[in-house]
Amino acid sequence: MNAVSRPDLRRPDGQPVRVLVVDDEPTLAELVTLALRYEGWDVRSALDGATAVRTAREFKPDAVVLDVMLPDFDGIEVLRRLRAESDNLPVLFLTAKDSVEDRIAGLTAGGDDYVTKPFSVEEVVLRLRALMRRTGVSEAGNDATLVVGDLTLDEDTREVHRAGVEITLTATEFELLRFLMRNPRRVLSKTQILDRVWNYDFGGQANIVELYISYLRKKIDAGREPMIHTMRGAGYALKPAG
Structure with a gap:
């Protein structure tokens, strides 16, 4: 979606x-x-x-x-x-x-x-x-920027930066990150993520969420203090580094 x-x-x-x-x-x-x-x-x-x-x-x-x-x-x-x-x-x-x-x-x-x-x-x-x-x-029309720690996402230009460095995302990676950033520190289950990011039944294939979380981690967290956290048995949460 x-x-x-x-x-x-x-x-x-x-x-x-x-x-x-x-x-x-x-x-x-x-x-x-x-x-x-x-x-x-x-x-x-x-x-x-x-x-x-x-x-x-x-x-x-x-x-x-x-x-x-x-x-x-x-x-x-x-x-x-x-x-x-x-x-x-x-x-x-x-x-x-x-x-x-x-x-x-x-x-x-x-x-x-x-x-x-x-x-x-x-x-x-x-x-x-x-x-x-x-x-x-x-x-609030002109303010379409989400900010969590040193991570920013502009919903209008679809640009993402961490610590000032631009990060290029695919359309699905962008939607996943936006969902996480709109719910900072909140633990989101795989089911919730599937419903909001993909918007249809994936036949229980929650591993698609794991796959895209891994893609995001490589781009958002690589070489930096991690922001995307796995809550074992519960889901995922995005938290400011530090």
């Missing part, structure tokens, strides 16, 4: 956008959370309504991705409680229900948009961007 670089959304204070993801399916919540972190956003997740309300009070998100069906109380009640404290908070509903009545109920309750399951993660990202632009979150 050759991902298309888009301008970063930023809060008015220049900090990354904060998004709260609420869904009682852990795998789905993790998938959406990971995709939004790939956008460079600060993301928290919750698996039930009570945790969602508590997390929102502490985290103060700029937007919420909210499942309608939750194990304690439903998403519409979560929305009511959130809006009592932040009446302009953008909310994107997720639901397995697709009837007109359910759509109307969610939007009438104050939801800003509505996506039915199954959905593409890309659709969720695009709709969230649209919602947040309407509420004043700005695009």
Whole structure:
């Protein structure tokens, strides 16, 4: 997959956008959370309504991705409680229900948009961007550079440098490095990397990840203090050298 670089959304204070993801399916919540972190956003997740309300009070998100069906109380009640404290908070509903009545109920309750399951993660990202632009979150347009330690990656020019030395990467190596740099210090599993960098089922051939990690190491870490680390049994993490 050759991902298309888009301008970063930023809060008015220049900090990354904060998004709260609420869904009682852990795998789905993790998938959406990971995709939004790939956008460079600060993301928290919750698996039930009570945790969602508590997390929102502490985290103060700029937007919420909210499942309608939750194990304690439903998403519409979560929305009511959130809006009592932040009446302009953008909310994107997720639901397995697709009837007109359910759509109307969610939007009438104050939801800003509505996506039915199954959905593409890309659709969720695009709709969230649209919602947040309407509420004043700005695009950082000209700043498309990722920096981790002495490693820099320009998403517009697709140039990579370490300690000022230019490094030439293939398209896939670039996407893999970008994913690692958008999640510094975070341990990323082979499955997560396959999903975001290749974007399709590789039939369990996670060794393709090992292969490309080895390619990156030869270019990024060769003759230098290593930045790409293997977490045995867990995955890989990119950390500043030193």
